[in-house]
Amino acid sequence: MTALAALEGMDRLTSGEALVAQNVAFAIMAITMVVAALRMVTTRNVVHAALYLVVVLAGVAGQFLLLGAEFVGVTQVMVYIGAIVVLFLFGIMLTKGSFGEDDGVSSEKRLMAGLVGLLVFGVMAAALVDSFEDAEVAREAPSTTAEVSDSIFSTYIVPFEAVSVLLLAALIGAIVVARKD
Amino acid sequence: MSAVTTLAGMGDRAVLAADPLLRGDIDLGIVGIVVLKVVVAFALLLVSVMLMIWFERKLVADMHNRIGPAVAGPFGILQTLADGIKLFFKEDLIPDRSDRAVFKLAPYLSLVPAFLVFAIVPIGGDFSGDGTVTWFGERTYLQVADPPVGVLFFLALSSIAVYGVMLAGWSSGSKYPLLGSVRASAQMISYEAALGLAIATVFLTSGSLSTHDIVATQVEGNWNVLATGVVPFLVFLVAGTAELNRPPFDLVEAEQELVGGFHTEYSSLRFALFFLAEFMNVITMSAIAVTLFLGGPSGPILTDTLGWVWPILWFSVKVFAFLFGFVWLRATLPRFRYDQLMDLGWKVLIPLSLGWFLLIAAMRVADAEGWPVAPVVVVGLAGMTLGAVLLSGAVAKARAERLADLDATEGVDA
Amino acid sequence: MLGQYLPVVVLLILAFLFAALSFVASRLLAPRRPHDRKAAPYECGIIPGRETPERFPVRFFLVAMIFIVFDIEIVFLYPWAVAHGGLGLFGLVAVLLFSLAVFESFVYLIGNGALEWGPVRRVRHAVSPARTSTSTIRRAGVREVGLEGRTIGDESGRAA
Numbered sequence: 001m002t003a004l005a006a007l008e009g010m011d012r013l014t015s016g017e018a019l020v021a022q023n024v025a026f027a028i029m030a031i032t033m034v035v036a037a038l039r040m041v042t043t044r045n046v047v048h049a050a051l052y053l054v055v056v057l058a059g060v061a062g063q064f065l066l067l068g069a070e071f072v073g074v075t076q077v078m079v080y081i082g083a084i085v086v087l088f089l090f091g092i093m094l095t096k097g098s099f100g101e102d103d104g105v106s107s108e109k110r111l112m113a114g115l116v117g118l119l120v121f122g123v124m125a126a127a128l129v130d131s132f133e134d135a136e137v138a139r140e141a142p143s144t145t146a147e148v149s150d151s152i153f154s155t156y157i158v159p160f161e162a163v164s165v166l167l168l169a170a171l172i173g174a175i176v177v178a179r180k181d
Numbered sequence: 182m183s184a185v186t187t188l189a190g191m192g193d194r195a196v197l198a199a200d201p202l203l204r205g206d207i208d209l210g211i212v213g214i215v216v217l218k219v220v221v222a223f224a225l226l227l228v229s230v231m232l233m234i235w236f237e238r239k240l241v242a243d244m245h246n247r248i249g250p251a252v253a254g255p256f257g258i259l260q261t262l263a264d265g266i267k268l269f270f271k272e273d274l275i276p277d278r279s280d281r282a283v284f285k286l287a288p289y290l291s292l293v294p295a296f297l298v299f300a301i302v303p304i305g306g307d308f309s310g311d312g313t314v315t316w317f318g319e320r321t322y323l324q325v326a327d328p329p330v331g332v333l334f335f336l337a338l339s340s341i342a343v344y345g346v347m348l349a350g351w352s353s354g355s356k357y358p359l360l361g362s363v364r365a366s367a368q369m370i371s372y373e374a375a376l377g378l379a380i381a382t383v384f385l386t387s388g389s390l391s392t393h394d395i396v397a398t399q400v401e402g403n404w405n406v407l408a409t410g411v412v413p414f415l416v417f418l419v420a421g422t423a424e425l426n427r428p429p430f431d432l433v434e435a436e437q438e439l440v441g442g443f444h445t446e447y448s449s450l451r452f453a454l455f456f457l458a459e460f461m462n463v464i465t466m467s468a469i470a471v472t473l474f475l476g477g478p479s480g481p482i483l484t485d486t487l488g489w490v491w492p493i494l495w496f497s498v499k500v501f502a503f504l505f506g507f508v509w510l511r512a513t514l515p516r517f518r519y520d521q522l523m524d525l526g527w528k529v530l531i532p533l534s535l536g537w538f539l540l541i542a543a544m545r546v547a548d549a550e551g552w553p554v555a556p557v558v559v560v561g562l563a564g565m566t567l568g569a570v571l572l573s574g575a576v577a578k579a580r581a582e583r584l585a586d587l588d589a590t591e592g593v594d595a
Numbered sequence: 596m597l598g599q600y601l602p603v604v605v606l607l608i609l610a611f612l613f614a615a616l617s618f619v620a621s622r623l624l625a626p627r628r629p630h631d632r633k634a635a636p637y638e639c640g641i642i643p644g645r646e647t648p649e650r651f652p653v654r655f656f657l658v659a660m661i662f663i664v665f666d667i668e669i670v671f672l673y674p675w676a677v678a679h680g681g682l683g684l685f686g687l688v689a690v691l692l693f694s695l696a697v698f699e700s701f702v703y704l705i706g707n708g709a710l711e712w713g714p715v716r717r718v719r720h721a722v723s724p725a726r727t728s729t730s731t732i733r734r735a736g737v738r739e740v741g742l743e744g745r746t747i748g749d750e751s752g753r754a755a
């Protein structure tokens with residue numbers, strides 16, 4: 001019954017029982033994500049790594065859904081799983097033989113990757129702790145698409161237009177990648 | 182001030198756009214109804230796929246002046262069932278050089294999204310009212326689920342379905358499947374963009390992403406196909422056909438060059454699942470087209486007794502028209518070349534649907550602000566023409582450069 | 596609100612069960628006669644002479660790249676389309692600017708030949724001009740159908 005309770009959980013967020021169910025659902029997803037993330041960096045097959053990444057991203061989408069941010073959750077699937085990992089897979093097929101197993105990374109690269117990973121983790125953790133600390137995130141009604149739209153076109157209008165410039169840069173980057181000379 | 186109240190009203194409607202069955206607490210009775218609905222939808226989908234495959238074979242046979250399936254059951258109607266049962270008894274082969282885990286995973290990735298998409302399609306319900314039916318004392322929609330992000334759910338699932346095709350081809354460890362799957366995934370993502378832009382215009386008129394709301398705004402013949410100015414509908418049809426990898430866009434399994442395309446190495450039940458998913462997608466794509474553009478199940482209810490049958494009937498008739506069209510296309514049109522396919526998708530459909538979306542949006546905003554609409558249309562069309570000129574200029578430039586490149590290399594050779 | 600996803604979850608489980616049970620049935624019913632030839636890559640009966648291509652044209656990569664851009668644009672267009680009534684002219688201008696920026700870079704991309712797939716030069720008259728639809732298509736419904744190569748009225752041929 002826990003899964004069921006988790007699904008209806010949003011309606012009774014105030015009661016402690018529902019929160020427990022939601023936490024259970026969160027824990028299941030989080031564990032799956034962590035396992036998939038670990039497998040992603042340990043597997044020797046690049047395509048398998050990309051597929052584990054899909055699992056992690058799907059988990060993120062699930063977490064958004066659990067928080068009632070449906071639009072963001074579905075967007076996560078569309079953009080990350082539907083476009084970005086597909087790009088990765090194309091990239092793998094383009095460069096690495098189609099069945100290339102990675103024959104081990106040099107320890108130097110491993111060290112660098114570990115350092116970068118630690119750094120990113122540190123920055124993100126610090127940012128999260130700094131901005132939220134023990135603030136309780138408001139658990140109001142789930143955010144609808146109209147509300148998302150409302151905040152994009154008021155508070156976040158400048159970042160929104162900046163995205164278009166970013167996309168422009170991405171497209172020009174693409175053409176540079178593909179040029180023969 | 183009015184703008185703010187409209188927005189608030191929309192917010193309310195978006196929240197209410199949910200199946201009344203599942204709005205409150207969920208008890209065992211409701212779970213029972215949900216399971217019943219799901220099982221009915223599931224069975225309906227399987228039976229209609231069975232009939233669709235038979236119908237396609239029979240109709241194509243008629244158009245080819247052949248007889249087609251005629252042995253199993255009356256008019257050969259059980260042919261699909263017989264074929265399906267046969268596949269259970271076939272040896273399941275996994276190629277030596279395949280990536281076994283992914284090879285086994287791929288059919289699931291094709292089949293499961295195909296099943297799930299159908300969940301958001303309203304197949305009945307009286308839309309002159311609030312589109313509900315009453316079952317066992319509970320009011321509910323005649324659709325499996327009505328998530329507020331409805332149509333996005335469809336797009337998200339179709340982007341997952343790309344993986345089925347892509348991984349099937351990659352994991353086979355063989356030439357033809359790999360070529361087929363790379364082609365297929367590039368084709369599917371190209372046309373997904375056109376599909377998404379065509380759908381965006383529908384959201385302008387409906388003001389909601391939920392399929393139920395989209396149908397509810399199309400009652401009394403006020404269908405989106407006209408409200409959005411036909412162009413998005415046509416783009417959706419072309420892009421939908423390409424997304425389904427159906428003729429004339431079936432380069433994925435162009436049998437003359439790629440044997441069976443991505444599923445060449447699949448046999449037995451794994452092949453059957455791909456086949457099933459393919460035809461299921463044809464049915465759901467037709468159903469989605471009906472929902473988005475042709476008013477879904479809405480239509481006149483002609484009798485009082487058994488009134489709930491009429492919407493289902495209208496829905497079936499509309500979907501059937503699309504299915505007939507898909508088969509007709511297959512029998513009539515020769516296959517596109519890959520470059521023609523890419524050109525059509527990227528250089529025609531995507532810019533066209535983007536331009537059309539902005540045009541309709543500008544018209545609606547102008548209407549709401551109380552400006553005359555005609556000048557806006559003129560300016561919009563002028564803008565679109567300018568865009569088209571720019572685009573064709575760019576195409577011409579690229580082509581000329583390639584020709585110059587070629588001439589230069591030929592000069593070196595000589 | 597999340598209750599709306601309950602049927603989807605049920606359907607998901609049902610679809611998985613269906614596929615998994617079908618596999619079980621197939622495993623029980625299907626014969627198992629493994630053979631090297633069966634497990635070899637399918638090449639229409641020819642012994643593979645070349646390996647599977649190692650690399651694909653970079654154009655496929657470009658397509659995926661451009662798709663991301665349009666996907667992101669679509670994702671921004673949807674919420675605006677839903678709520679455009681309340682955002683009025685301001686929203687329209689913002690979206691127009693956004694679309695313009697994307698379209699402009701798209702035109703630049705096409706101008707640089709990113710989406711040029713076709714043959715560079717079309718070969719005219721690769722097929723002899725004598726081959727037209729009248730010379731290759733036979734009308735159906737007349738008696739000749741299926742009698743190619745036979746003399747019409749040759750009763751001995753038909754009897755055989």
